[in-house]
Amino acid sequence: MTADAAPTTPDALRARTRELLAAHPPAGTGRTEFLRARFDAGLAWVHYPEGLGGLGAPRSLQAVVDAELEAAGAPDNDPRRIGIGLGMAAPTILAYGTEEQKRRFLRPLWVGEEVWCQLFSEPGAGSDLAALATRAVLDEAAGEWTVDGQKVWTSSAHNARWGILVARTDPALPKHQGITYFLCDMHDPGVEVRPLRQITGEAEFNEVFLTGVRIPDTHRLGAVGQGWAVARTTLMNERVSIGGMRIPREGGMIAPVAAAWRERPELRTHALHQRLLELWVEAEVARLTGERLRQQLVAGQPGPEGSGMKLAFARLNQEISGLEVELLGEEGLLYEDWTMRRPEIVDFTGRDAGYRYLRAKGNSIEGGTSEILLNIVAERVLGLPPEPRDDKDLAWKDLSR
Amino acid sequence: MTAPTAPAAPADLLYSEAEEELRAAVRSLLADRCDAKGILARAETGRPHDPALWHTLAVGIGAAGLLVPEKLGGQGAGHREAAVVLEELGRAVAPVPYLTSAVLATEILLACDTAEAAPLLAELASGRTVCAPAVPLTLAPGARLPAPVRDSGGGILTGTVTAVADAAAADVLLVLADTGLYAVRAGEAGVTPLVPLDLTRPLATVTLEAAPGTRLADPATARAAVAGALLSAAGLLASEQVGLAEWCLTETVGHVKGRYQFNRPVGSFQALKHRLARLWLDVASARAAARAAADALATGAPDAPLTVAVAQAYCSGVAVRAAEECVQLHGGIGMTWEHPAHLYLKRAKADSLALGTAGHHRGLVADFAELPAP
Numbered sequence: 001m002t003a004d005a006a007p008t009t010p011d012a013l014r015a016r017t018r019e020l021l022a023a024h025p026p027a028g029t030g031r032t033e034f035l036r037a038r039f040d041a042g043l044a045w046v047h048y049p050e051g052l053g054g055l056g057a058p059r060s061l062q063a064v065v066d067a068e069l070e071a072a073g074a075p076d077n078d079p080r081r082i083g084i085g086l087g088m089a090a091p092t093i094l095a096y097g098t099e100e101q102k103r104r105f106l107r108p109l110w111v112g113e114e115v116w117c118q119l120f121s122e123p124g125a126g127s128d129l130a131a132l133a134t135r136a137v138l139d140e141a142a143g144e145w146t147v148d149g150q151k152v153w154t155s156s157a158h159n160a161r162w163g164i165l166v167a168r169t170d171p172a173l174p175k176h177q178g179i180t181y182f183l184c185d186m187h188d189p190g191v192e193v194r195p196l197r198q199i200t201g202e203a204e205f206n207e208v209f210l211t212g213v214r215i216p217d218t219h220r221l222g223a224v225g226q227g228w229a230v231a232r233t234t235l236m237n238e239r240v241s242i243g244g245m246r247i248p249r250e251g252g253m254i255a256p257v258a259a260a261w262r263e264r265p266e267l268r269t270h271a272l273h274q275r276l277l278e279l280w281v282e283a284e285v286a287r288l289t290g291e292r293l294r295q296q297l298v299a300g301q302p303g304p305e306g307s308g309m310k311l312a313f314a315r316l317n318q319e320i321s322g323l324e325v326e327l328l329g330e331e332g333l334l335y336e337d338w339t340m341r342r343p344e345i346v347d348f349t350g351r352d353a354g355y356r357y358l359r360a361k362g363n364s365i366e367g368g369t370s371e372i373l374l375n376i377v378a379e380r381v382l383g384l385p386p387e388p389r390d391d392k393d394l395a396w397k398d399l400s401r
Numbered sequence: 402m403t404a405p406t407a408p409a410a411p412a413d414l415l416y417s418e419a420e421e422e423l424r425a426a427v428r429s430l431l432a433d434r435c436d437a438k439g440i441l442a443r444a445e446t447g448r449p450h451d452p453a454l455w456h457t458l459a460v461g462i463g464a465a466g467l468l469v470p471e472k473l474g475g476q477g478a479g480h481r482e483a484a485v486v487l488e489e490l491g492r493a494v495a496p497v498p499y500l501t502s503a504v505l506a507t508e509i510l511l512a513c514d515t516a517e518a519a520p521l522l523a524e525l526a527s528g529r530t531v532c533a534p535a536v537p538l539t540l541a542p543g544a545r546l547p548a549p550v551r552d553s554g555g556g557i558l559t560g561t562v563t564a565v566a567d568a569a570a571a572d573v574l575l576v577l578a579d580t581g582l583y584a585v586r587a588g589e590a591g592v593t594p595l596v597p598l599d600l601t602r603p604l605a606t607v608t609l610e611a612a613p614g615t616r617l618a619d620p621a622t623a624r625a626a627v628a629g630a631l632l633s634a635a636g637l638l639a640s641e642q643v644g645l646a647e648w649c650l651t652e653t654v655g656h657v658k659g660r661y662q663f664n665r666p667v668g669s670f671q672a673l674k675h676r677l678a679r680l681w682l683d684v685a686s687a688r689a690a691a692r693a694a695a696d697a698l699a700t701g702a703p704d705a706p707l708t709v710a711v712a713q714a715y716c717s718g719v720a721v722r723a724a725e726e727c728v729q730l731h732g733g734i735g736m737t738w739e740h741p742a743h744l745y746l747k748r749a750k751a752d753s754l755a756l757g758t759a760g761h762h763r764g765l766v767a768d769f770a771e772l773p774a775p
Contacts (some may be wrong), residue, residue, distance in 0.1 A: 012580065014565060037595065056732035058427065090608075171497050180567070212422070240419075248769070258770070261769060261772055262772070263636070265773075268773075268774070268775035269775055270774065270775055273767070273774050273775060274763070274770070276772060277714075277763040277766055277767055277772065278714075280766060280770060280772060281711050281714045281715055281763060281766055282715070284690075284711050285686045285687075285689065285690045285715045286686065288412075288686075288689040288690055288692075288693045288711075289410075289689040289690075291411055291414060291685045291689070292414035292415070292689040292692065295411075295413070295414055295415050296415065299415060301415075303685075304685075305682075305685045308678075308681070308685060311679075311682060312682060312686065360521060374674065374675040374678040374679065374680075375671070375674060375675075375684065377672035377678035377681060378675065378677060379674070379680040380672075381681060382677055382678065382681055383667075384652070384654065384658065384659070384666075384668040384669065384673075384674050384677065385658065385666050385668055385669040386669065387449065387669050387670070387671055387674075388665065388669070
């Protein structure tokens with residue numbers, strides 16, 4: 001590599017990518033070895049700083065690198081398997097981590113050698129996340145925190161090496177204060193992961209029980225008591241990643257029901273036809289709305305529509321999958337398989353109609369319930385006043401639970 | 402059968418700088434010259450159109466000729482620009498014959514492409530002449546064209562057309578007869594005003610009793626021209642509906658922020674916040690659908706008929722819902738004659754019948770998307 005200034009033009013990035021490919025031909029290089037080299041060349045996420053997998057280049061130029069690598073048949077880091085690490089842990093560590101933390105965690109995270117999970121939600125703290133009750137107490141002599149509590153809805157916890165964790169460190173403060181953010185070693189003996197079987201019969205998620213878990217103070221992210229601000233960074237990045245993907249016309253949930261309509265005339269009724277057409281139109285409009293949002297982002301004028309897209313898709317997925325079960329008649333009475341399974345990757349459309357119907361029920365709950373998202377739109381987009389609340393200034397320990 | 406795919410290059414769903422400049426000009430004109438009180442006062446005289454406003458919009462801003470190429474006397478712009486004008490006109494429920502004269506009649510004449518049509522087209526584009534197509538406002542793209550007018554020979558026309566929009570303001574009527582398309586001077590036709598649900602878009606019955614017309618096109622050309630123009634007008638009507646819905650949303654949000662009940666702004670109640678947030682999402686979605694339709698018409702995209710049907714199937718309902726929410730969330734004042742909400746509700750509901758109902762357009766979607774009825 002030359003010692004020139006960081007390449008931030010498409011041509012320079014293309015050249016740098018070819019250098020990487022020449023030095024590590026994909027055919028003769030192991031997957032992990034190639035990915036490490038790619039990270040070290042600053043071609044993992046080009047908008048990250050130099051030395052941390054990037055080159056400080058514009059984020060949009062990642063596409064140039066990805067296209068070159070794909071054309072050369074280079075292995076990718078299977079972002080679906082490590083989505084929580086990439087989408088939530090990494091940007092938070094980048095924003096709040098010490099230099100040492102960034103160097104320790106970002107590379108194995110991106111390469112996929114270390115899977116991450118997110119230890120936020122609790123049985124008593126879902127939409128009201130700041131009500132969380134998991135406690136962390138500092139043992140100053142040892143420079144370690146002791147964590148006790150229970151987390152829930154934890155995707156990937158059974159595969160994860162690390163978890164991003166929020167815990168209460170001062171119960172005498174109001175609930176948004178007194179929270180601290182940690183990087184939790186999932187191999188610690190106090191961490192117990194239990195599958196949480198869902199409405200679909202399978203277990204995508206876990207419950208995580210934390211009993212006397214010892215976390216060194218060097219694995220704290222951000223200042224003591226600053227955890228809510230750090231967690232907001234994580235959550236903002238989470239919502240960016242939901243509902244923003246580009247889909248073709250008649251893509252997504254509407255595809256199988258439209259196909260069934262075309263292929264099986266015996267299932268058609270006039271009442272179902274009207275509902276199908278309404279939903280087909282709504283799905284097409286949602287696709288266009290997503291496309292318009294994407295064009296706004298590319299043009300550097302991000303619109304607030306992103307806040308609404310998840311709402312639209314959640315409602316549509318539920319209505320369309322409900323219609324599909326009904327359309328199928330006798331077949332709609334059946335279910336593919338109730339065997340308890342642990343999917344590595346959740347595919348909303350790749351299973352049968354009954355599964356889609358049941359799984360879609362989660363779309364309006366996960367990643368922020370539709371009701372919370374409506375509040376967000378109302379308050380942040382439309383500027384409507386918040387509802388009066390009395391929990392903001394009370395000490396957490398004095399709140400009713 | 403296969404799924405109908407979208408074109409490889411996605412439609413441009415944003416607004417260009419030139420489009421935003423056009424919007425600013427139209428909005429500023431309407432802010433100065435088209436307030437709700439004035440609209441209502443005019444409507445109550447039985448002559449809702451504002452000729453002075455039309456003159457400035459059509460001639461001063463040049464909006465009447467947006468769809469007409471420069472060599473035919475127009476501005477040489479296109480559907481995307483006309484859509485922006487319609488958004489603003491919808492936002493103001495402006496009583497001007499834009500949709501009828503500058504869109505529907507203009508598109509018919511453009512498609513005729515005859516020497517006889519060209520001079521009239523240039524007059525329309527200049528804004529000096531207003532032209533109303535003598536078809537019912539409810540006539541939809543994809544529907545069978547009615548044929549109530551007979552030519553007794555040499556362009557002497559007899560027949561009655563109902564629910565013709567903007568006929569009272571028209572200098573010329575475009576008449577589809579059994580022998581082709583004719584231009585009939587308004588003075589030669591009987592125009593009987595009706596009492597319209599929408600006070601801002603007057604309707605009339607047009608009666609022709611041996612009225613002389615100038616022939617502009619043969620029957621086949623005429624019917625194709627009208628069918629194509631109905632498609633354009635339906636696609637652009639979606640933008641009027643978006644503008645209207647946006648006004649209703651903005652006005653309602655403003656109202657609930659300032660209206661106090663139970664010692665709180667009513668806009669702080671979650672029941673209302675959620676309704677308005679949903680409406681906001683509907684309006685944002687309607688905008689994407691309407692932009693897609695305008696862009697498909699502008700670029701002559703092969704899937705334009707589907708995109709227009711989608712926009713109409715969606716935007717009609719959003720505009721009506723926005724206006725209904727506006728009335729409801731304004732409480733008692735929303736039911737009064739002096740608050741402008743009723744003008745918007747009346748326009749929105751009439752628009753939902755104009756150029757095909759949502760149900761009609763869903764039927765078209767069924768055809769285009771190959772989702773046949775049982």
